[in-house]
Amino acid sequence: MKYCIVVPDGLADYPIDKLSGRTPVEAARTPFLDFLAQNGQLGLVKTIPNGFPAGSDVANLTLLGYSPREYYSGRAPLEAASIGIKLNDDDWAFRCNFITATGDVLEDFCAGHIKTDEASVLIKLLNEKFGNDSIQFYTGKSYRHIMVYKGAQKMDARCFPPHDIMGQSIQKHLPKGNGSEILIDLMERSRAYLSNHDVNKVRIDLEENPANMIWLWGQGHRPKMPTFKERFHLTGAVITAVDLIKGIACYLGWDIIQVPGVTGYLDTNYTNKGQYAVKALETNDVVLVHIEAPDEAGHEGNVHEKILAIEQVDSKIIGPLLEAKNIFRDLRILVLPDHYTPIVKRTHTPEPVPFVAYGSGIEKGIGLPYSETNARASGLHIGEGHRLIEHFISGIFR
Known part of the structure; x- marks a missing residue:
């Protein structure tokens, strides 16, 4: 059969x-x-x-x-496996969307379906600015990427899927709970670096939505099945x-x-x-x-x-x-x-x-x-x- x-x-x-x-x-x-x-x-x-x-x-x-x-156990650990990320039992994997933010509004959860080659340049930038022994970013496809946290902080904050809050307030939907301070810091600081990047300047010139902020969500540990x-x-x-x-x-x-x-x-x-x-x-x-x-x-x-x-x-x-x-x-x-x-x-x-x-x-x-x-x-x-x-x-x- x-x-x-x-x-x-x-x-x-x-x-x-x-x-x-x-x-x-x-x-x-x-x-x-x-x-x-x-x-x-x-x-x-x-x-x-x-x-x-x-x-x-x-x-x-x-x-x-x-x-x-x-x-x-969470969405991100499943996606991490598909791009060859080997998670240890205590690692936290997060889905990392590139989004378009306009003021306090989450305008586009997929940053105009940014192309993977453009996104990979921005992921490299994030690793240069934020990467360390505890935090690494990995390129996925289009707007869908992965961040892995290997630190000691418990990271089970409540995070909101960006596709659920399009057109709504960013501040009202930032992570809440354990580890939220780390996540919010990364998300807010990403905006300053991404907004002025050449990739996004070109996207704006072409009237495409810029990938001017990251959104972290869908976290979890490696599943056992x-x-x-x-x-x-x-x-x-x-x-x-x-x-x-x-x-x-x-x-x-x-x-x-x-x-x-x-x-x-x-x-x-x-x-x-x-x-x-x-x-x-x-x-x-x-x-x-x-x-x-x-x-x-x-x-x-x-x-x-x-x-x-x-x-x-x-x-x-x-x-x-x-x-x-x-x-x-x-x-x-x-x-x-x-x-x-x-x-x-x-x-x-x-x-x-x-x-x-x-x-x-x-x-x-x-x-x-x-x-x-x-x-x-x-x-x-x-x-x-x-x-x-x-x-x-x-x-x-x-």
Whole structure:
């Protein structure tokens, strides 16, 4: 049996007036996704356990079968693994966003999706100014980077995800609690050095948002978790442009497949993702294809781009995987967003998400097209989200 999991990040949404009360996925042309739902099991799954933040870190651990209550230690340690950072047990890893600050307002959580080569220059500057035996910065991709703290101070301050507070006060959302003084000092001092850097002067000249401040959040220690093969006796691989998902794959013991043209943004190469996913099934039991574009469109509040991203996932990823049924006699496909990213809110929300499971040995459910409403009406609701993968592997959803 071969298993493919497709995660269109943040696909789930609310009804939108300008779409005549439809959600983006209901408005999108998704013949392949609808085929899966009409011929497989459509339902709801709770990927964000009560009390946890509605983030991709928590949600993707859940949908891969790892209960966050047992295995979650923070977002940044997962991302750190993807770029080869070796954390000691006592190290604190932080996600380090480049943001655009205007006065006291956090204007843009991703600094205009700054390019990685520009960002690497700024990370080098941060290490020159702030780096020491306790603090080091590491280049990730685009606006997403890592800071590691190796000092004696406990660093479990309450930190706010920057994508949750766009357009809001910086001062009101600075870290609070243990270690906050260190974090606030770094964040505030970064502004003076970054604002006048040549990289940002050029960005301003080009009318691009400058990366004029860092934002530290998502901290945690290195997680301790069994590999996917130890838990489920299956090998795996992942296709994604996002360091967080790659980091989870590292801890799962999965291969990370490098695909040309993937960006983690709206311009990603969907065709290559679909083709490489089919190829990866030849040598792996499980292949996860993660697509960030719907989430990015949700954060931008761009309904047109979200619909377009959903249609691209359907035609260029789900379509080829359905055709692969002719290659692999026994194939199962699971499609679900990790969380909601509603256009109206421009951030993540924790509602149970619609999933569809289709393929060899999986019985047909209610026979309705894929949508949030139809998933709610299906009567198939999985409250313990980390159990979904067990249903998918067994093929039993009763």
